Amino acid sequence: MRTLTVTGLHPDLPHVIQAAKTVRHRVNTRTGKITRKTVHGITDLPSTAASPQLIAQLARSQWGIEAVHHVRDTTHAPR
Numbered sequence: 001m002r003t004l005t006v007t008g009l010h011p012d013l014p015h016v017i018q019a020a021k022t023v024r025h026r027v028n029t030r031t032g033k034i035t036r037k038t039v040h041g042i043t044d045l046p047s048t049a050a051s052p053q054l055i056a057q058l059a060r061s062q063w064g065i066e067a068v069h070h071v072r073d074t075t076h077a078p079r
Helices: 052-075
Strands: 002-005 018-027 034-043
Touching: 002 052, 018 052, 034 052
Parallel strands: none
Antiparallel strands: 002 018, 018 034
């Protein structure tokens, strides 16, 4: 993950202070195909309050929540 301190990024986003870029790699275990996805994020927290390591940790922790939602959605999906 890379972060960059930014100000005045866009008139509609006056409070943005940091931008983050994450590159995710995934391997399909059946086919072996590797896919790459780039994700961008923004925050109003300065680097003193949200280091690149903290932003990465928060992004990874979100996947735990999404995994629970995926199980719930597929288990209770209407048939």
